Amino acid sequence: MSDYNFAYLDEPTKRMIRRAIxxxxxxxxxxxxxxxxxxxxxxxxxxxGVQVTAATLTPSDTLKVIDQGADxxxxxxxxxxxxxxxxxxxxxxxxxxxxxxxxxxxxxxTPLSADQILVYQVPIPEPLRFxxxxxxxxxxxxxxxxxxxxxxxxxxxxxxxxxxxxSYAYPVQxxxxxxxxxxxxxxxxxxxxxxxxxxxxxxxxxxxxxxxxPYTRAASLDFEDHPFDPSRADHPCALCGxxxxxxxxxxxxxxxxxxxxxxxTDYCAGRRAAGHRGTEVAA
Amino acid sequence: xxxxxxxxxxxxDNAHAWLAEARRGDTSVADLSLAQVREQLSLAVNRVMxxxxxxxxxxxxxxxKQARGDLIEAIFLIRAYKTTLPRLxxxxxxxxxxxRVMRRVSxxxxxxxxxxxxxPTFDYTHRLLDFTLAAEGAAPEAAQAEAAAEDLPHVLxxxxxxxxxxxxxxxGAAPGDLTRAPLELPADRALRLQALARGDEGFLLGLAYSSxxxxxxxxxxxxxxxxxxVAVELDIPELGFxxxxxxxxxxxxxxxxQFTGSRTQPAQFTRGYGLVFGQSERKAIAMALxxxxxxxxxxxxxxxxxxxxxxEFVLAHADNIQATGFLEHIKLPHYVDFQSxxxxxxxxxxxxxxxxxREAAE
Numbered sequence: 001m002s003d004y005n006f007a008y009l010d011e012p013t014k015r016m017i018r019r020a021i022x023x024x025x026x027x028x029x030x031x032x033x034x035x036x037x038x039x040x041x042x043x044x045x046x047x048x049g050v051q052v053t054a055a056t057l058t059p060s061d062t063l064k065v066i067d068q069g070a071d072x073x074x075x076x077x078x079x080x081x082x083x084x085x086x087x088x089x090x091x092x093x094x095x096x097x098x099x100x101x102x103x104x105x106x107x108x109x110t111p112l113s114a115d116q117i118l119v120y121q122v123p124i125p126e127p128l129r130f131x132x133x134x135x136x137x138x139x140x141x142x143x144x145x146x147x148x149x150x151x152x153x154x155x156x157x158x159x160x161x162x163x164x165x166x167s168y169a170y171p172v173q174x175x176x177x178x179x180x181x182x183x184x185x186x187x188x189x190x191x192x193x194x195x196x197x198x199x200x201x202x203x204x205x206x207x208x209x210x211x212x213x214p215y216t217r218a219a220s221l222d223f224e225d226h227p228f229d230p231s232r233a234d235h236p237c238a239l240c241g242x243x244x245x246x247x248x249x250x251x252x253x254x255x256x257x258x259x260x261x262x263x264x265t266d267y268c269a270g271r272r273a274a275g276h277r278g279t280e281v282a283a
Numbered sequence: 284x285x286x287x288x289x290x291x292x293x294x295x296d297n298a299h300a301w302l303a304e305a306r307r308g309d310t311s312v313a314d315l316s317l318a319q320v321r322e323q324l325s326l327a328v329n330r331v332m333x334x335x336x337x338x339x340x341x342x343x344x345x346x347x348k349q350a351r352g353d354l355i356e357a358i359f360l361i362r363a364y365k366t367t368l369p370r371l372x373x374x375x376x377x378x379x380x381x382x383r384v385m386r387r388v389s390x391x392x393x394x395x396x397x398x399x400x401x402x403p404t405f406d407y408t409h410r411l412l413d414f415t416l417a418a419e420g421a422a423p424e425a426a427q428a429e430a431a432a433e434d435l436p437h438v439l440x441x442x443x444x445x446x447x448x449x450x451x452x453x454x455g456a457a458p459g460d461l462t463r464a465p466l467e468l469p470a471d472r473a474l475r476l477q478a479l480a481r482g483d484e485g486f487l488l489g490l491a492y493s494s495x496x497x498x499x500x501x502x503x504x505x506x507x508x509x510x511x512x513v514a515v516e517l518d519i520p521e522l523g524f525x526x527x528x529x530x531x532x533x534x535x536x537x538x539x540x541q542f543t544g545s546r547t548q549p550a551q552f553t554r555g556y557g558l559v560f561g562q563s564e565r566k567a568i569a570m571a572l573x574x575x576x577x578x579x580x581x582x583x584x585x586x587x588x589x590x591x592x593x594x595e596f597v598l599a600h601a602d603n604i605q606a607t608g609f610l611e612h613i614k615l616p617h618y619v620d621f622q623s624x625x626x627x628x629x630x631x632x633x634x635x636x637x638x639x640x641r642e643a644a645e
Contacts, residue, residue: 010369033465038362043605044612068619074291075615105619123609134595136468161631167623186623205605207465233626249622263619 017055024211029174047204049121064098069263112197329561335361482601491572499589
C-alpha cells in the first residue's frame with residue numbers, strides 16, 4: 001500500500017470532500033455539489049460512498065461494508081477489499097464493532113450509536129428528479145421549498161392505488177426543511193434514519209454529498225389520513241425467527257417454494273448465535 | 284435446509300483469473316506488444332487519450348490491451364489512473380496557428396494560402412477489404428515533401444479580417460476546470476467545450492447528426508480542419524518565463540455557420556469549435572456542431588427544444604464513463620428494493636381483486 005496515499009485519495013481531495021461533508025452536516029438534507037473524482041470502480045458501484053468513506057476513515061477505524069444488508073455480497077466484498085488494500089484499516093462484519101459502515105440499499109437492524117458513521121451509496125440524490133428532469137429546476141424548487149409537485153405525486157398514488165406506491169427510496173423531509181432521498185433503502189428502514197449516528201450520503205456520478213446529523217428529524221412524507229406505513233413481509237425469519245427485521249424472499253425449489261430470511265446477515269447470525277431459531281433450522 | 288448464499292469473495296477471485304486468461308486468448312498466438320497497439324491501432328489510442336482526457340500514447344496502448352480492445356473500458360482505466368496524478372500546473376494555451384500540420388482542409392475555399400493538405404485520410408479510399416493485410420506484408424512507404432517553412436494561417440482568419448464572421452474575443456477570464464470543480468449550470472462556453480472534448484464520440488456524433496437533420500438545425504461548413512503537432516508550454520514561476528515541456532497531436536475543427544442576424548446584429552457568420560487529442564476528425568467535427576448548437580441563447584436564436592440545444596441534457600449525458608457505469612450498475616444486486624416492490628404489487632393486486640369481488644357481489 002506504499003503506492004497510494006492512505007485511503008487512496010490525495011489529501012487535498014480528502015479535504016475538499018470533508019468540506020462538503022461539513023457543509024452537508026450544517027445544512028441537513030441539502031445536496032452539496034462536490035468535485036467528485038474518478039475512482040477505480042465504475043460509477044453506479046458506489047463511487048460516492050467510497051469517496052465519503054475515504055475522506056472519513058482514520059487509521060484506527062474499523063470498517064464494515066454491506067450491500068443489500070449482507071457483508072458477503074460481491075460488491076461489498078470488493079469495496080471492503082479496496083479499503084483493506086489502500087487504507088489497511090481493520091474490517092468487521094459486526095455492526096456493533098464498526099466505527100464506519102458503508103452501505104448500499106439498507107440500514108443495519110442493530111441500532112447504531114453516537115460513535116458510528118453510516119455512509120450511504122446514492123445513485124440519484126435528487127428526490128424530485130423523476131418529477132422534474134432538470135437539475136436547474138429542482139435546485140430552484142429546493143431553494144424555494146416548493147414541494148407541491150411531490151405532494152401531488154403522493155396524492156395521485158393514493159387516488160390510483162389506495163396507498164402511496166413508493167416502496168423504496170421513500171422521500172423524507174429533514175428537520176422540517178429539505179426533502180431528501182434516503183437512497184434506495186426499503187421504506188421499512190426509514191424510521192431508522194433518526195439516529196444517534198452521523199449519516200452521510202455520497203453520490204459520485206451526480207457529484208453530490210448530503211448528510212443527516214445525529215438525532216435529526218427525518219419525517220417520511222405522508223398525509224394525516226394516510227400516515228406513513230413502513231410495512232414488512234408478514235413472516236418471521238426462517239433462520240433466526242426474527243419478526244422485527246427486513247426479509248429477503250428466496251426461491252428454494254423448482255415448484256416456486258419460498259422462504260423468508262433476514263436481509264441483514266450480521267443481525268441474523270447474531271440472533272442464531274444467541275440461540276434463536278426459525279422454522280428451517282433444527283434446534 | 285437452506286443455507287444463506289456465501290462465497291462472493293472466492294467467486295470474485297475466480298472471475299478475475301478467468302478474465303485474465305480470456306484476455307490473453309490462445310497462447311499459441313503471439314502476445315500483443317504495447318508498441319504494436321500504439322503504432323498500428325493509433326486511432327484507437329487517440330480516442331482513448333481524448334476521452335480518457337490524458338495524453339499518453341503508451342498508457343493508452345496499455346489500457347487498450349488490458350481492456351481487451353473495449354475502448355470505453357480502456358478510457359475508464361485511463362480516467363481512474365489520472366485521478367491519482369497530482370495537478371502540477373496549467374499550461375499556456377496551445378497555439379494551433381503554429382501547428383506542425385500533417386492535414387489541413389477547408390471546405391469553404393477552393394484554395395487557401397498554404398494549400399489544402401489531405402494528409403493520411405480515409406476520405407477518398409474505397410472501402411474494399413485489403414486482403415493483402417491478412418498476409419504479413421512489407422511496410423508501405425509514402426513519398427515525402429519538404430514541410431512548409433511558415434506557419435499555416437487559420438482559414439477563418441480571412442473571414443475575420445473582413446468582418447463577415449463573428450469575432451471571438453478573449454474574455455481574459457481563466458477557464459474553469461471540470462475535473463476540479465463540480466459542473467454547475469448554466470455552464471460557460473469554456474466549460475462546455477471541456478465537457479465535449481472528453482465526451483463520448485458516439486453520443487456527440489448522434490447529437491451533431493440530429494442537428495444536421497433538423498433538430499436544432501444550423502447549417503455548418505467546415506471552415507477548416509487541421510491535424511498536427513503543437514508545442515505545450517508551461518510557465519515556470521522560478522524562472523519567470525515559459526518552457527516547452529512537450530508536444531501534442533491535436534485535431535482542430537472550426538465550422539462556419541449561417542446566421543441571418545437578429546434585431547441587434549446584422550447578418551454575419553458564426554462559428555463552432557472542436558478540439559480533440561490525436562487524429563480524431565469525426566469527434567472534432569461533431570464537437571464543433573454541438574458547440575455551435577449550444578450557443579443559441581448567446582446568439583439570440585430560437586430554442587426549438589431540440590436535444591442538441593439543451594445544455595443540461597448534453598452535458599449531463601456526454602460522459603461515457605458516467606453513462607456506462609450507471610447503465611451497467613443495474614446488474615448489481617437490487618433484491619432488497621425488488622422485494623419491497625414485489626410486496627407492494629402483491630398487496631395492490633390483492634386489494635384490486637378484493638374490490639372487483641365486492642363489485643361482482645353487488
